[in-house]
Amino acid sequence: MELMAKISFVIYALIILGGGLVAVTSQSLVRALVGLISTLLGVAGMYMLLATPFMAFMQILIYVGAVAVIVFFAVMLTRADEGGEEADPAPIRQSLGSLAAVAAVGGVLSWVLLTKPVQGLKVPVEVAVEELGKGLMESYFVAFELISVILLVAMSGAVLLAWERRVKK
Template structure:
């Protein structure tokens, strides 16, 4: 696909126009899911919003020419991380004891100010910078990813597997400690 910006307007009922429409729907899904995830009163609804947000993010990866990463997003985030978080809610967060809303009267405005400043800074930076358009040397196919993972990035690949092994063992040890209490 051509990485340059397409300037002519596609009609709604052409292939490009429908792709653009689905893209807008997926962006809305991501934003709504993120809003639910960061502001829902109950944590279970927050996790459901997080799953919706991750589904939208997977669709956005698909639009960025990366169907493999989109599939891994669905598998790892929607399938594993959200389920793990809901396990933790069931094990360790009793819903009836306290509300999970903002802590204190100042937290909401302060959080809005922090988030607004960070977002504003990033938006201004993104809009003011002009990024160069370069020539692609390949298309980033799954085959190329596999070759790169086992040649150029093989050291990082092995280190990440060790990190995952240690994380699993550490999680088991930490969660098992004091189980008899």
């Protein structure tokens, strides 16, 4: 059973790595989007391994279902793929700068992770969905309400931004 968990962890990690590399290096934005979706599915698998099936479900519902469609609309509405804005490879100076940024952040964080390891539990805690619902309705009620306000504001703001031009015409 433990071996199965390790094997699936490695498989999900490889999916995340491969999808992420496609997402950030692909010259076609539609391919980058497909890479992003496979990364999101890999992270959903990680959530399953962490014994949080509810989070895995939400990951697929919110990210793969909603955010991926929004990104695809962004590609479609700007015809970002047609002109090939990412078609020519990035200038070498920019790539070197990006690698330096990654090395700085990743170096510091992985140094902290590897030198000061936290001995966590072997087996993840299991929480029933009822407790999550109770938490949303009792302890973290304000955060729950605030996130709905934020979503409402973002949605109406987006509609307003996209509408303005049409009224002017």
